[in-house]
Amino acid sequence: MKMLGFSPIKEMLDAGICVSLGTDGAPSNNRMSIVDEMYIASLINKGREVYVQGTTDPTAFPAEMMLEMVTVNGAKSVLWDDEIGSLEIGKKV
Numbered sequence: 341m342k343m344l345g346f347s348p349i350k351e352m353l354d355a356g357i358c359v360s361l362g363t364d365g366a367p368s369n370n371r372m373s374i375v376d377e378m379y380i381a382s383l384i385n386k387g388r389e390v391y392v393q394g395t396t397d398p399t400a401f402p403a404e405m406m407l408e409m410v411t412v413n414g415a416k417s418v419l420w421d422d423e424i425g426s427l428e429i430g431k432k433v
Contacts, residue, residue: 346388349381349409350401360417361409378406 352359361381363372382401389400415425424432 346384348388348392349385350389350405353405358413358416359409360413361406362414374410378410381409382406 415421
């Protein structure tokens with residue numbers, strides 16, 4: 341089975357799936373900047389929303405959602421959400 345395209349991130353988040361974002365490393369894409377990955381992922385998913393939903397709303401994939409994916413959801417995906425991922429008393433920063 342061959343699959344092409346972009347992940348339906350907004351739909352997965354709406355369904356309660358923990359979606360996180362990270363970097364692959366230099367061998368995969370020659371950069372390791374999470375800020376660059378956030379930028380590209382938000383652009384791709386805003387474009388996907390335009391294509392799928394027909395909306396041109398710039399808030400279709402808000403920055404807060406992306407920030408949550410790289411912090412809170414990133415910690416959840418590696419099962420460290422009790423230690424990292426958000427600014428709370430008792431968590432590492």
